Amino acid sequence: MDPKIRLYVRDQLCDAQIISLERNQANYLFAVMRQKVSDHILIFNNSDGEWLAEIISGSKRVVRLRCLNKIRPSLAPPDVWLFFSPIKKSRTDFIVEKATELGVAKIFPTHSEFTNSERINQSRLQAHAIEAAEQCGGTYVPKVHTICKLIDTLENWPEARNIFFCNEDNLKPIRNLSSFPNGAWAIFIGPEGGFSQNEKNHFLKHPKTFSVSLGPRILRADTAVVSALTLWQSNFGDWI
Amino acid sequence: MDPKIRLYVRDQLCDAQIISLERNQANYLFAVMRQKVSDHILIFNNSDGEWLAEIISGSKRVVRLRCLNKIRPSLAPPDVWLFFSPIKKSRTDFIVEKATELGVAKIFPTHSEFTNSERINQSRLQAHAIEAAEQCGGTYVPKVHTICKLIDTLENWPEARNIFFCNEDNLKPIRNLSSFPNGAWAIFIGPEGGFSQNEKNHFLKHPKTFSVSLGPRILRADTAVVSALTLWQSNFGDWI
Numbered sequence: 001m002d003p004k005i006r007l008y009v010r011d012q013l014c015d016a017q018i019i020s021l022e023r024n025q026a027n028y029l030f031a032v033m034r035q036k037v038s039d040h041i042l043i044f045n046n047s048d049g050e051w052l053a054e055i056i057s058g059s060k061r062v063v064r065l066r067c068l069n070k071i072r073p074s075l076a077p078p079d080v081w082l083f084f085s086p087i088k089k090s091r092t093d094f095i096v097e098k099a100t101e102l103g104v105a106k107i108f109p110t111h112s113e114f115t116n117s118e119r120i121n122q123s124r125l126q127a128h129a130i131e132a133a134e135q136c137g138g139t140y141v142p143k144v145h146t147i148c149k150l151i152d153t154l155e156n157w158p159e160a161r162n163i164f165f166c167n168e169d170n171l172k173p174i175r176n177l178s179s180f181p182n183g184a185w186a187i188f189i190g191p192e193g194g195f196s197q198n199e200k201n202h203f204l205k206h207p208k209t210f211s212v213s214l215g216p217r218i219l220r221a222d223t224a225v226v227s228a229l230t231l232w233q234s235n236f237g238d239w240i
Numbered sequence: 241m242d243p244k245i246r247l248y249v250r251d252q253l254c255d256a257q258i259i260s261l262e263r264n265q266a267n268y269l270f271a272v273m274r275q276k277v278s279d280h281i282l283i284f285n286n287s288d289g290e291w292l293a294e295i296i297s298g299s300k301r302v303v304r305l306r307c308l309n310k311i312r313p314s315l316a317p318p319d320v321w322l323f324f325s326p327i328k329k330s331r332t333d334f335i336v337e338k339a340t341e342l343g344v345a346k347i348f349p350t351h352s353e354f355t356n357s358e359r360i361n362q363s364r365l366q367a368h369a370i371e372a373a374e375q376c377g378g379t380y381v382p383k384v385h386t387i388c389k390l391i392d393t394l395e396n397w398p399e400a401r402n403i404f405f406c407n408e409d410n411l412k413p414i415r416n417l418s419s420f421p422n423g424a425w426a427i428f429i430g431p432e433g434g435f436s437q438n439e440k441n442h443f444l445k446h447p448k449t450f451s452v453s454l455g456p457r458i459l460r461a462d463t464a465v466v467s468a469l470t471l472w473q474s475n476f477g478d479w480i
Binding site for chain 2: 239
């Protein structure tokens with residue numbers, strides 16, 4: 001029977017490498033999943049792909065694994081970042097889950113003028129990204145950053161990165177996407193109330209901004225994240 | 241102040257038309273939202289767009305409204321149907337919500353070989369589609385059908401409708417989408433375990449099938465619905 005348990009680890013993975021799991025993962029393996037010594041699980045990190053590993057010793061407090069063989073190569077996402085505005089808890093979790101599945105390099109919760117939710121729990125969202133990658137079979141966990149401010153971010157923008165600005169005012173046909181440049185990108189999704197006029201002006205005067213329409217209907221912020229990432233991946237990413 | 245309450249109604253809407261609301265909606269307006277006679281709300285149906293309406297009489301049991309003026313025209317979705325396999329409750333609700341937002345004409349929960357969830361509550365899912373349209377500002381509620389069987393559906397397929405088959409085996413570049421025909425379409429998303437080989441063969445031998453890849457990562461079924469609809473809408477629908 002194929003091992004079903006998949007865990008993300010931070011250690012380097014290579015032939016015969018010994019890995020120690022932290023307390024939470026040890027508890028999950030031994031107390032929740034009732035694993036025992038000599039059982040096999042799958043482990044992955046952000047650079048060495050997915051490996052079959054054998055449990056060589058352990059308890060609910062500490063587990064040691066040995067890497068047996070590489071099952072799948074690493075599939076790192078293209079160089080795209082996601083900036084989104086935190087909304088209510090379950091939908092923010094959903095955004096982090098879907099961004100991880102669809103493939104982004106970094107996730108930036110962003111405070112903008114109409115953001116309702118002032119605070120995020122960065123470590124909880126990072127744990128959610130890890131769980132999403134473990135469950136969907138991914139081999140990359142994007143870094144979830146602490147909350148940033150939209151205007152500060154735009155004023156200190158890295159010179160070479162293009163801005164995929166999801167702009168509900170934009171009526172240009174979506175076919176225009178084919179004229180956008182390749183290279184590094186960042187996708188910006190506003191809060192439920194949209195971006196303020198001042199924020200829109202900041203985007204529109206920025207030389208790296210490309211405006212994108214997400215159709216004639218009003219999309220919720222969580223839907224907009226999945227749609228924007230799908231458009232980006234299918235035009236510039238690794239879905240091509 | 242703009243009225244914020246939006247309700248879907250089945251009646252025809254036109255100037256000075258009087259509408260009676262059913263018990264659930266009357267209770268929502270008077271008991272939950274504390275509305276009173278002469279307050280204004282927004283109502284819409286599937287063909288006459290969104291109207292401003294005045295409450296002319298009412299209680300928690302029955303409410304009468306008068307249509308004042310049309311606020312927005314109807315935006316019916318393109319002729320695309322969604323077939324999906326029911327998964328666990330919250331993710332099935334999510335699929336119905338997102339399909340309503342992104343714009344589909346009809347939704348068909350579909351039983352296939354690897355479907356885990358045998359039953360659906362059709363009227364609960366239909367209510368969920370109504371709520372999604374009310375909340376996202378849509379002017380169309382897709383019909384949610386009772387559960388159908390995949391193989392029977394394919395064997396009795398309407399002659400003129402193309403099949404957008406989301407096929408995880410497909411490695412053709414997504415740029416191929418531009419060669420697909422216009423016209424009526426249906427999108428098929430499999431259950432978490434994918435379609436069986438027998439089901440895949442049924443799709444592949446069907447003359448109306450066009451296979452589509454959703455990228456190199458494994459997507460959960462709910463993510464696949466949003467991504468497939470985004471690809472379809474941005475290539476053949478009303479996002480162009």
